[in-house]
Amino acid sequence: EAQVTQNPRYLITVTGKKLTVTCSQNMNHEYMSWYRQDPGLGLRQIYYSMNVEVTDKGDVPEGYKVSRKEKRNFPLILESPSPNQTSLYFCASSSRLSSSTLYEQYFGPGTRLTVT
C-alpha cells in the first residue's frame, strides 16, 4: 500500500531533550516536506526537500533540523525542544501528476508532540 508513515504518533517530552520524528514514504517520491499545525494557524511549512541531500527552509524553520540522506526518509530533528514546539506535525511527499508538471502531496497520519 502506498503510504507515508510517521513515528512516533504521540510523544511527550521535556524541554531540551533532543528528539527525532521519522518520516518514510514508499512511493519513490522525490519531494518531501514537514508541516506543523496549530489551532487557528492552519498548516505551516517547516522544511522541504526536493531530492536527496537537497533541503530548504519553509516558513517556520527555527528550532528544527532535517536531513535527506535517502530518498524514502526525511526525519525531523528537534535539537532542544521547547514548549512552543508543542504541535501536531505532518510529513508529506509528492508525486508528479501523470500529464503535467504539477505535484499532489500525500500526507502522513501526523505526530502529536507535547513539550513540557
Place this chain on the structure above:
Amino acid sequence: LAKTTQPISMDSYEGQEVNITCSHNNIATNDYITWYQQFPSQGPRFIIQGYKTKVTNEVASLFIPADRKSSTLSLPRVSLSDTAVYYCLVGETGGFKTIFGAGTRLFVKA
C-alpha cells in the same frame, strides 16, 4: 506565492450542493489552484487541481473564471462525511514552498 482568502466556515445539509469560493487576486501566470480536504487529526488529502475553466473528477468540480482571480470548489450532494476543513492553495504546490492558509470549515448537517 499568492495569498488566498476563503470564508472561515460554512454550513450545509445533506444532499445539497456546496460551493466554496477562494479569492486569489495576485495569482501569477504560472500558478495553479489546488484544493485539499482535512478531517480532524488527519493529514490533508488532495481533492482537485486546475489552471483555468473547469475541472471535474469523481469527488468535486473546480470552476475558474477567465481572470483566474478566484476559484470555486463545488461538492455535489454532500453527506455528513464531507464535514471537514477545505484549503485552497495557489502556486506550484508540492515542488516548492507551500502555504495552506486557514481554510474553510464545512459543517454538513442531517
